Amino acid sequence: MEYSLFCHHLYALSVSPVKKKLGLLFIMLLLWVYMLYSCVGFCATMPRSLLGDNSNNNRARETEFVGKYAEAESGRPDPVMSKLLSRAQSSWTDIESDYDEPTFRRAPRGFSKNDVEVDRADDWEDGQGGEPRVSPLSSFSSGSGSKKLPQAIIIGVKKGGTRALLEFLRVHPDIRAVGAEPHFFDRNYDNGLDWYRGGAFVGLSAPKKPPPTGHIGHDREEESRGLPCPPLELAWLYQLKPQGYSAQLPVWFSNRWLMSPTSSVLSSVRSSELIRDLMPKTLEGQITMEKTPSYFVTREAPARIYALSRDTKLIVVVRDPVTRAISDYTQTLSKKPDIPTFESLTFKNRTTGLIDTSWSAIQIGIYAKHLDNWLQYFPMEQILFVSGERLITDPAGELGRVQDFLGLKRIITDKHFYFNQTKGFPCLKKAEGSSKPHCLGKTKGRTHPNIDPEVVQRLRDFYRPFNMKFYQMTGHNFGWD
Numbered sequence: 317m318e319y320s321l322f323c324h325h326l327y328a329l330s331v332s333p334v335k336k337k338l339g340l341l342f343i344m345l346l347l348w349v350y351m352l353y354s355c356v357g358f359c360a361t362m363p364r365s366l367l368g369d370n371s372n373n374n375r376a377r378e379t380e381f382v383g384k385y386a387e388a389e390s391g392r393p394d395p396v397m398s399k400l401l402s403r404a405q406s407s408w409t410d411i412e413s414d415y416d417e418p419t420f421r422r423a424p425r426g427f428s429k430n431d432v433e434v435d436r437a438d439d440w441e442d443g444q445g446g447e448p449r450v451s452p453l454s455s456f457s458s459g460s461g462s463k464k465l466p467q468a469i470i471i472g473v474k475k476g477g478t479r480a481l482l483e484f485l486r487v488h489p490d491i492r493a494v495g496a497e498p499h500f501f502d503r504n505y506d507n508g509l510d511w512y513r514g515g516a517f518v519g520l521s522a523p524k525k526p527p528p529t530g531h532i533g534h535d536r537e538e539e540s541r542g543l544p545c546p547p548l549e550l551a552w553l554y555q556l557k558p559q560g561y562s563a564q565l566p567v568w569f570s571n572r573w574l575m576s577p578t579s580s581v582l583s584s585v586r587s588s589e590l591i592r593d594l595m596p597k598t599l600e601g602q603i604t605m606e607k608t609p610s611y612f613v614t615r616e617a618p619a620r621i622y623a624l625s626r627d628t629k630l631i632v633v634v635r636d637p638v639t640r641a642i643s644d645y646t647q648t649l650s651k652k653p654d655i656p657t658f659e660s661l662t663f664k665n666r667t668t669g670l671i672d673t674s675w676s677a678i679q680i681g682i683y684a685k686h687l688d689n690w691l692q693y694f695p696m697e698q699i700l701f702v703s704g705e706r707l708i709t710d711p712a713g714e715l716g717r718v719q720d721f722l723g724l725k726r727i728i729t730d731k732h733f734y735f736n737q738t739k740g741f742p743c744l745k746k747a748e749g750s751s752k753p754h755c756l757g758k759t760k761g762r763t764h765p766n767i768d769p770e771v772v773q774r775l776r777d778f779y780r781p782f783n784m785k786f787y788q789m790t791g792h793n794f795g796w797d
C-alpha cells in the first residue's frame with residue numbers, strides 16, 4: 317500500500333512541471349539540512365580555543381570539578397580555591413598583569429634593598445625564558461595534545477641554577493616546559509587558572525585589544541640564533557585570523573602595533589610587552605613543568621599549589637647561600653650600577669656586625685626557614701633538592717636524580733653535555749628542537765664582584781647554623797661549610 321502510494325507520488329511529480337519544481341526544491345532543502353548537520357558536527361570537533369571556547373559552560377564544568385576536589389579534601393569550601401575559581405570566570409580580554417613591572421617604577425623613593433626580590437625580569441630579557449622552540453602554532457593547528465597544569469614545578473631558589481636545570485630537562489621527550497617564569501603562585505594568582513594554563517597579554521603597556529591581524533612572540537635569544545619569530549598561540553587572536561598567520565608578525569612597540577617590525581625593534585622590545593603563551597600542549601604521558609624561583613620564599617605558595625594539586629612534585633635547586641647572595645647582588649648591580657656596595661647592604665650596622673636579614677639577598681638563603689613553610693603542606697618525599705654546585709660539575713648526575721624523581725626514563729645522560737671553556741659552564745650539545753650546541757645566555761654565569769673576605773666570613777658564620785638545620789631536614793650535606 318505504502319509502496320504504491322510512493323509510486324503514485326513519483327508518477328504525479330514526473331507529469332506536473334510545478335510539482336517537478338517542488339520536488340527539486342524539496343531535495344535541495346534536504347541537501348542543505350544535511351550540509352548544515354555535517355558542519356555542526358565538524359565545528360564540535362574543532363579545538364575549543366578556535367571556537368572561542370572561553371565559555372562559562374566549560375569553565376564552570378572545570379572549576380566545579382576542581383572546587384569539588386578541594387572541598388572533598390577538606391570537607392568545606394576551600395577559600396583559596398574559591399578565590400581562584402571566582403577569578404577564573406573573568407574574560408580573556410581583561411587579562412593584563414603587572415608581570416614584569418620593576419619595583420623601582422612603583423616605588424620612586426630610590427634604592428630599596430629588596431628591589432632585588434621583585435625585579436625578576438632577567439630571564440625574559442636575556443631570552444632564556446623565551447618561547448617554546450617548537451612553534452605553538454604547529455601544535456595548535458594539528459590539535460595534538462592538550463594544555464595541562466604543571467605536574468612538577470621548580471620552585472627555587474633564585475640564582476640557584478634553575479634556568480640551567482629547566483633548559484636541560486627540556487631535552488627529555490617526556491617533558492614539556494614553559495620557557496618563561498609564570499609567577500602564577502606569587503604575583504599572578506588572581507589572574508586565575510585560565511591565565512595559568514592558557515596565555516595572556518602580559519606587561520603594563522600591552523593593550524587590551526588584540527592586534528588587527530596575527531600576533532607575535534620573539535626574544536633576543538631566538539633572533540640571535542637566526543630563528544624566525546615564533547607566533548604565539550592565543551585562541552581569540554586566531555579567531556580573528558583563522559586562516560593562519562602572516563610572516564610579518566606585528567609587535568606592540570611604543571604604544572602601537574608595528575606590522576613589520578625591524579630586527580632592531582624586535583631586539584629592544586621588552587618581553588613584558590609581548591603576548592605570551594603559557595602552558596605548552598602535552599601528549600599523554602608527558603609532564604608539564606614550569607619554574608619560578610620566587611615560589612620557594614613566597615609564604616602563600618605552598619597552600620596555593622597544594623590547593624591545585626597535592627601531588628605536584630617540587631624541585632628546589634639550592635646553592636651555597638653566600639655565593640647565592642653575591643650572585644643575586646651581581647644581578648641587581650648589572651641593572652642598577654649605582655646601588656651601594658654588597659658589604660654595606662649586608663649589615664644593619666657594620667660596626668656591630670649585625671647582619672641585615674631583611675635584605676632579600678640574605679633572607680632567601682635561610683633555606684631551613686623557607687622549607688619549614690613547605691613542609692606544612694608537602695611531605696619531604698615530594699620535594700627534590702638539586703645541588704646547584706653539582707649541576708655545574710656533574711650535570712648528568714644531577715639530571716639522573718631529577719629524571720628518577722619525575723618517574724622518567726634516564727634519557728638525559730653525560731652524552732648530552734660538553735664543557736664550554738669560554739662560558740666556563742656545561743652546555744648542551746643539542747638544545748631541544750635544535751641541532752646546535754646551546755649555552756645559557758650572558759646573564760647566567762656573570763662575573764661576581766670581589767667581596768671583602770671578612771664580610772664573606774661573617775656571612776659564612778651567619779648561615780652555618782641554618783645550613784646545618786637544612787642538612788638535617790633534607791638528610792643531605794651540601795658541603796657549604
Ligand SMILES: Nc1ncnc2c1ncn2[C@@H]1O[C@H](COP(=O)(O)OS(=O)(=O)O)[C@@H](OP(=O)(O)O)[C@H]1O
Binds near residue numbers: 478704708742756759
Ligand atoms: N650550565 C650553566 N650555565 C650557566 N649558568 C649556570 C649553569 N649551571 C648553573 N648555572 C648557574 O645558574 C645561576 C643562575 O641561576 P638561576 O638560573 O636560578 O637564576 S634566576 O633565579 O633564574 O635568575 C648562575 O649564577 P651566576 O654565576 O651568579 O650568574 C650560574 O652560576
